[in-house]
Amino acid sequence: MKRKDDRKVGQIFQAALKLVVSKGLSGITMGDISKAAGIATGTLYVYFKSKDELINALFAACRENSVAHSFKGYDPAQPYKVGFKHVWLNILRYRLHNFEEAVFMEQCYHSPFITPETREKASRLAAPYNELLERGKKEQLLKPVDTGLLITFLVGSMNELVKQTHYHGTTLTRTRINTTFDMCWDALKS
Amino acid sequence: MKRKDDRKVGQIFQAALKLVVSKGLSGITMGDISKAAGIATGTLYVYFKSKDELINALFAACRENSVAHSFKGYDPAQPYKVGFKHVWLNILRYRLHNFEEAVFMEQCYHSPFITPETREKASRLAAPYNELLERGKKEQLLKPVDTGLLITFLVGSMNELVKQTHYHGTTLTRTRINTTFDMCWDALKS
DNA sequence: AAGATAAGTGAATAAATATTCATTTTTAAT
DNA sequence: ATTAAAAATGAATATTTATTCACTTATCTT
CATH class of the missing domain: 1.10.10.60 (Homeodomain-like)
Structure with a gap:
C-alpha cells in the first residue's frame, strides 16, 4: 500500500x-x-478535494507558519523594548525570506476562495500580537490608543517596507533596519 | 448616428x-x-477591446483620481506640517470614501492583468508625493532617510488604517483621526 | 422625415480551466 | 515474491467564461 x-x-x-x-x-x-x-x-x-480547498489549506499553513516564527526566542523576562524589537525583527525577517507568502496572503484577503471558517481560524492566531501590545500600554511605553490601531501601524509599515525592499532590491543594512525600527517605535511610543 | x-x-x-x-x-x-x-x-x-483592457483602464483611472484628490487645496505657502496634514487628510478621506478603489489597486499589484506600460504610467504619478517629502527633509522636519522609506511608512500605515476602519466599522472621530496622524507624524519627524 | 452610422443586445461560439476516471505504478504488509 | 491498497498519471469530460456576431435600436445629420 x-x-x-x-x-x-x-x-x-x-x-x-x-x-x-x-x-x-x-x-x-x-x-x-x-x-x-x-x-x-x-x-x-x-x-x-478542489482548488478552493488547496488555497484554503495554503492560507492556513502560511498564517500558522508566520505566527509561529514571530515569537521564536521571545523572552517576556527581558525589558519591553528589547522583546518588542525581537518580535519586530522576527516578523521582518520572516516576511523578507517568505515574500511569496506575504503576497499570497494579501491577495487572499479579498478573494472568494477563503471561507469564513478559514478567516476565523486565522484571526484567532492574532492573540499573541495583541498581548504584546497590551503589555506595552500597561508599562506606559506605548501610546494609550486602541490596540487595533497600534497593530495597524505595526503591520502596515512592515508590509510596505517588505514590498519596497523586495521590489527596489534595496539591501537592508543593519543601519537601515535600525532606522526603520526607530520609525515604527516612534509611531507607537507614548 | x-x-x-x-x-x-x-x-x-x-x-x-x-x-x-x-x-x-x-x-x-x-x-x-x-x-x-x-x-x-x-x-x-x-x-x-477585452477584459484586460477594461482592467487596465480602470486601474489607470483609479490612480489618476486618487493622485488628483491628494493635492486638492494644498497650498505650498503654508507651514510644512499644515500642508502635510492637509494632504494626509485628503488621502485618508479619499481612500475611505473610495474603499473599493483601494482594494482593487491592491489586488492589481500582483496580477497579470496590469501591463508594464500601465504600471509605468502609474508610477510616474508618484512625483508630487516625492516632492512633498523631499521638502520636509529640506526643512529638517522629517528624518533624513531616503524618500522611499518615508513614503513606505506613509502609505503603509494609511492602507492598514483604512482597512481597519472599514472592516471593524470603527467610527473615525476627529480625535481618532488626530491620534492617527500624530502616530504617522511621529514616525516621520526628525 | 429619411438615411446612415454606431451603440446595444444576448444567444452562440470558442477558449480556457477544473475535475474525473480508467489505467498504471509504487510500496507496505504478508 | 506476491498481493493489496493506495498514489500517480494524463487524456477525456464537464464546466465556466471570454469573445464574437447577426441583428435590433437609438440618435445624429442632412
Whole structure:
C-alpha cells in the first residue's frame, strides 16, 4: 500500500506560492500548479478535494507558519523594548525570506476562495500580537490608543517596507533596519 | 448616428469595483460586470477591446483620481506640517470614501492583468508625493532617510488604517483621526 | 422625415480551466 | 515474491467564461 508523500504537499504549496507572485491569485490554474510542482494534474486531487480547498489549506499553513516564527526566542523576562524589537525583527525577517507568502496572503484577503471558517481560524492566531501590545500600554511605553490601531501601524509599515525592499532590491543594512525600527517605535511610543 | 455614452464607462467601472471587493479580482467575470452595470455583455466590448483592457483602464483611472484628490487645496505657502496634514487628510478621506478603489489597486499589484506600460504610467504619478517629502527633509522636519522609506511608512500605515476602519466599522472621530496622524507624524519627524 | 452610422443586445461560439476516471505504478504488509 | 491498497498519471469530460456576431435600436445629420 502506497502512502501519501508528505513532502508533496510542500511541493504543491511552494509551486502555488511562486505562481501567485508571478501571475497573481487570479492567474493560477490547477494545470500551472501541477506543472510547477512536477506532478500530474490529477495528483493534486489526491491531496486536495478542489482548488478552493488547496488555497484554503495554503492560507492556513502560511498564517500558522508566520505566527509561529514571530515569537521564536521571545523572552517576556527581558525589558519591553528589547522583546518588542525581537518580535519586530522576527516578523521582518520572516516576511523578507517568505515574500511569496506575504503576497499570497494579501491577495487572499479579498478573494472568494477563503471561507469564513478559514478567516476565523486565522484571526484567532492574532492573540499573541495583541498581548504584546497590551503589555506595552500597561508599562506606559506605548501610546494609550486602541490596540487595533497600534497593530495597524505595526503591520502596515512592515508590509510596505517588505514590498519596497523586495521590489527596489534595496539591501537592508543593519543601519537601515535600525532606522526603520526607530520609525515604527516612534509611531507607537507614548 | 449614436454616440458612446460617457456615463456608461463610469457605470462599468463602478460595477467592476463593487464586484472586486466582494469577489476579488480573481472572481469577476465579464458576465458579472455587465449584469452589475445593467448592460448586455456584448456592450462591454463596445467600450473595451477585452477584459484586460477594461482592467487596465480602470486601474489607470483609479490612480489618476486618487493622485488628483491628494493635492486638492494644498497650498505650498503654508507651514510644512499644515500642508502635510492637509494632504494626509485628503488621502485618508479619499481612500475611505473610495474603499473599493483601494482594494482593487491592491489586488492589481500582483496580477497579470496590469501591463508594464500601465504600471509605468502609474508610477510616474508618484512625483508630487516625492516632492512633498523631499521638502520636509529640506526643512529638517522629517528624518533624513531616503524618500522611499518615508513614503513606505506613509502609505503603509494609511492602507492598514483604512482597512481597519472599514472592516471593524470603527467610527473615525476627529480625535481618532488626530491620534492617527500624530502616530504617522511621529514616525516621520526628525 | 429619411438615411446612415454606431451603440446595444444576448444567444452562440470558442477558449480556457477544473475535475474525473480508467489505467498504471509504487510500496507496505504478508 | 506476491498481493493489496493506495498514489500517480494524463487524456477525456464537464464546466465556466471570454469573445464574437447577426441583428435590433437609438440618435445624429442632412
